[in-house]
Amino acid sequence: DAGVIQSPRHEVTEMGQEVTLRCKPISGHDYLFWYRQTMMRGLELLIYFNNNVPIDDSGMPEDRFSAKMPNASFSTLKIQPSEPRDSAVYFCASSFPTGERSGANVLTFGAGSRLTVL
């Protein structure tokens, strides 16, 4: 398996522009997570999906952020309009759920998308 695939790996944009980050989870994983990593706040969970349905979006910082999962193999995280404080590395991760000893919660992360907003 190719693992969790994220694109783009790097994005540099100007304040006010729309940013779309993309993720392809591991086939067969029915949980998908979006995390943001910064030096100040570490790894923060933004939102997660189960079977393409958003379960918990309490970590989404504000209305400028939105995430969708139109099918089991694709998700997007959109920031509109972007601001300099959104600069961070955004990680997508996926997992399968069943039972505590089957690997549940063992998230597999993508390589991340490094966003710089000027």
Place this chain on the structure above:
Amino acid sequence: GQQLNQSPQSMFIQEGEDVSMNCTSSSIFNTWLWYKQDPGEGPVLLIALYKAGELTSNGRLTAQFGITRKDSFLNISASIPSDVGIYFCAGRERGQGAQKLVFGQGTRLTINP
């Protein structure tokens, strides 16, 4: 959101030395995970712990799930240059959503050859 207290924040050691880091929480956790992140990459799972008192090894790495369910530690024996990176603990609180993990702030490991 909640963060775990992970220490130390950074370590500078000589190659061959043993390493120890730990994570604590104010609430009870029922899953502890340890990840390593290399520069420019996402975190990669090292060890998963599911039961209080559990001690699990993965090569030179050993991790334990604390008896109180509020802490975990990771040891690395005989460190080598490829151990350099950032180590994160992660846990799931008892009673929280099945898949919701919180992460520690990380321990940055630097090794002098």
